[in-house]
Amino acid sequence: MTRTRILLVDDEPGIRLGMRGYLTAQGFDVDEATSLAEAQEAFRTTRPDVAVVDYRLTDGTALELLPRLKDIDASVPLVVLTGHGSIELAVQAVKEGAEQFLTKPVELSVLKVVLERLVAQRRERQRQRADRSRTARATVNPFLGNSPAIRALQSQAERVVHSDSPVLITGETGSGKSVLARWLHEGGPRADAPFVDLNCAALSKELLDSELFGHEKGAFTGAVTAKQGLLEVADQGTLFLDEIGDMDVAVQPKLLKVLEEQRFRRLGDVRDRRVDVRLIAATHQDLGAAAREKRFRSDLYFRISTLILHVPALRERPEDIPVIARRFLADLGSERGRGGVDLQPDAEAALVRYPWPGNIRELRNVLERAMLLSGGGPLSRGDLRFEAVADAAAAEEDLTLEELERRHIERVLRRENGHVERAAARLGIPRSSLYERLKRLGINKSGFQKPDP
Numbered sequence: 001m002t003r004t005r006i007l008l009v010d011d012e013p014g015i016r017l018g019m020r021g022y023l024t025a026q027g028f029d030v031d032e033a034t035s036l037a038e039a040q041e042a043f044r045t046t047r048p049d050v051a052v053v054d055y056r057l058t059d060g061t062a063l064e065l066l067p068r069l070k071d072i073d074a075s076v077p078l079v080v081l082t083g084h085g086s087i088e089l090a091v092q093a094v095k096e097g098a099e100q101f102l103t104k105p106v107e108l109s110v111l112k113v114v115l116e117r118l119v120a121q122r123r124e125r126q127r128q129r130a131d132r133s134r135t136a137r138a139t140v141n142p143f144l145g146n147s148p149a150i151r152a153l154q155s156q157a158e159r160v161v162h163s164d165s166p167v168l169i170t171g172e173t174g175s176g177k178s179v180l181a182r183w184l185h186e187g188g189p190r191a192d193a194p195f196v197d198l199n200c201a202a203l204s205k206e207l208l209d210s211e212l213f214g215h216e217k218g219a220f221t222g223a224v225t226a227k228q229g230l231l232e233v234a235d236q237g238t239l240f241l242d243e244i245g246d247m248d249v250a251v252q253p254k255l256l257k258v259l260e261e262q263r264f265r266r267l268g269d270v271r272d273r274r275v276d277v278r279l280i281a282a283t284h285q286d287l288g289a290a291a292r293e294k295r296f297r298s299d300l301y302f303r304i305s306t307l308i309l310h311v312p313a314l315r316e317r318p319e320d321i322p323v324i325a326r327r328f329l330a331d332l333g334s335e336r337g338r339g340g341v342d343l344q345p346d347a348e349a350a351l352v353r354y355p356w357p358g359n360i361r362e363l364r365n366v367l368e369r370a371m372l373l374s375g376g377g378p379l380s381r382g383d384l385r386f387e388a389v390a391d392a393a394a395a396e397e398d399l400t401l402e403e404l405e406r407r408h409i410e411r412v413l414r415r416e417n418g419h420v421e422r423a424a425a426r427l428g429i430p431r432s433s434l435y436e437r438l439k440r441l442g443i444n445k446s447g448f449q450k451p452d453p
């Protein structure tokens with residue numbers, strides 16, 4: 001993790017020198033500015049964790065500077081210093097966005113405590129924002145089972161968990177790539193910082209750009225305020241980019257720059273900002289082939305693929321299925337305030353035989369449904385309702401191409417909660433072409449949107 005960075009804005013060299021010497025000795029990184037103009041420039045480029053601003057500067061006062069700094073990044077706490085301590089000034093400074101007001105001469109040990117408290121509060125706020133943005137559940141053990149394949153994954157993962165290099169997680173859909181990404185974060189040195197996850201397939205180029213890098217006020221129509229990107233939210237923590245194979249090629253060089261230089265630029269900004277994140281990327285595609293065929297930038301591929309962890313498909317480790325199934329049944333039982341439900345031998349055999357194209361996600365869904373529909377005793381083969389799955393597949397063989405297309409689009413829309421952009425990404429077609437098909441087939445997307453809870 002990088003050290004805490006402080007920006008000191010004061011026009012008196014002696015004061016800067018004293019504060020700088022003390023804070024540096026205390027383990028802070030310190031940048032300095034002497035005027036309003038220099039302060040804005042330094043604030044943008046150095047991305048401080050806190051800015052300490054003297055009230056009176058050669059070209060203006062802190063009251064003029066504070067709103068400008070808040071416009072650049074509202075999440076950075078600001079401390080105002082003044083030799084003319086008065087309640088009115090304090091109230092005004094707080095109105096303009098200062099978190100704290102200190103009177104000169106500043107007791108350096110007090111300044112240190114104030115800075116540490118503000119930094120801790122800011123990190124906590126960022127963590128809360130990151131928690132809201134993530135979709136994964138609480139940390140789960142990604143290595144359930146005893147197969148050689150899962151044991152090998154565990155020992156590889158344990159070797160890279162403390163490293164800071166990017167990791168690429170490969171594996172089929174639903175196999176547990178996100179669960180592994182979160183485990184790597186929670187077990188690594190960045191566990192106290194945010195874990196931010198973003199699905200690249202779910203967003204158009206423009207949205208991905210502004211979600212990831214943030215934007216300045218007025219960067220595009222509708223950008224009425226400046227916005228921090230998820231990259232900034234993940235600062236000092238982990239950024240998990242799911243479905244990285246679907247990242248637009250125009251966005252890829254910007255990500256490469258982040259990895260190589262730890263710098264990026266918000267949309268509409270003219271200067272770079274620093275950022276320190278560990279990247280974990282995941283894909284179900286053959287990214288090496290995509291790079292060879294120029295569908296994915298090979299320089300980015302080489303940068304993110306030094307450490308590859310492959311999550312095995314469930315059907316490649318059938319001996320783990322009973323262990324995972326029993327764990328799910330125990331968890332599902334306790335979630336519902338009931339005891340765990342066991343499996344009858346015929347159910348266990350059926351679970352082991354089934355090929356699980358949707359992997360652990362599908363296994364969990366089948367067991368959840370079986371538990372809801374069963375009377376509460378050990379689950380039988382019938383409770384798993386594999387016939388329903390097999391019947392649906394057989395019935396599809398008799399469908400026309402158009403009917404099959406309709407059913408598939410409806411399935412994907414249902415899965416994506418009626419979200420056309422995400423559904424189009426999953427179907428591998430442009431959004432406009434999905435809209436055309438919805439119109440032609442008479443499908444109403446709003447029928448697939450779940451109401452807000």
Ligand SMILES: Nc1ncnc2c1ncn2[C@@H]1O[C@H](COP(=O)(O)OP(=O)(O)OP(=O)(O)O)[C@@H](O)[C@H]1O
Nearest residue numbers: 140141142143172173174175176177178179360361
């Ligand atoms: N080891 C595990 N223990 C408990 N639940 C798991 C485990 N692995 C996966 N799951 C569950 O299975 C589902 C799919 O997992 P996850 O989202 O990690 O898969 P994925 O490979 O990232 O899928 P996708 O490719 O669709 O993004 C989730 O609901 C997750 O909680």
